[in-house]
Amino acid sequence: EVQLVESGGGVVQAGGSLRLSCAASGFTFDGGAIGWFRQAPGKEREGVSCLSTSDGTTYYADSVKGRFTISSDNAKNTMSLQMNSLKPEDTAVYYCAAAPVEGSCHIHWYGYWGQGTQVTVSS
Numbered sequence: 001e002v003q004l005v006e007s008g009g010g011v012v013q014a015g016g017s018l019r020l021s022c023a024a025s026g027f028t029f030d031g032g033a034i035g036w037f038r039q040a041p042g043k044e045r046e047g048v049s050c051l052s053t054s055d056g057t058t059y060y061a062d063s064v065k066g067r068f069t070i071s072s073d074n075a076k077n078t079m080s081l082q083m084n085s086l087k088p089e090d091t092a093v094y095y096c097a098a099a100p101v102e103g104s105c106h107i108h109w110y111g112y113w114g115q116g117t118q119v120t121v122s123s
Contacts, residue, residue, distance in 0.1 A: 002026040002112045004096050009117030016121070017084045022096030022114055024077040029053040033102040034072055035110060036081045038092035038119075045095070049081060050105035059105045063089075086121045094119050 004027075008020040020036065035050035049070040050059045058070055067086075072079040079096060094117050097110035 002098070004098060004112055004114035006094065006096050006114040006117040009094060009119045011120045011122065012086055014086060014088055014121055014123050016086050017082070018086065018119060020081040020083065020094055020096070020117060020119075022079045024079075024098060024112075027077065027098055027100075027112060029072055029074045029077055029079070029098070031100075031102070033099045033104070033109065034070075034079045035059075035097050035099075035105055036068075036070060036079075037095045037097055037107060037110075038090075039095070039116075040089075040092040043092075045107050047105040047107065048094070051079070052102040054102060057102075083119070086119075088121045088123045090119060091121050092119060093117065 003025045036048045039045040051070050069082040096114045098112040099110045
């Protein structure tokens with residue numbers, strides 16, 4: 001059984017930083033895709049950042065470029081999202097996700113999902 005467990009969410013003031021982590025079990029990152037997605041109230045879930053585990057290719061949504069950094073430790077099956085210069089519009093539930101095949105940062109590409117962690121940025 002595949003399980004993804006996020007941690008690191010919380011409340012932070014605008015301009016602050018948070019680091020989200022995700023630990024996977026029953027799934028190895030080698031050769032697949034991993035990503036972070038978020039869903040704000042009343043909005044659709046969107047891709048924030050994704051990473052191809054074979055070559056480290058990354059994707060970032062325009063709204064987070066230069067502020068967020070995705071990383072992974074393939075040996076430990078963990079991934080992280082470092083979020084700096086946070087803005088109130090970054091407030092959302094953040095999900096980590098994984099797919100056995102690389103190729104996309106679209107939500108429909110990913111079959112394994114964590115339970116989500118709340119990030120709230122106050123102004």
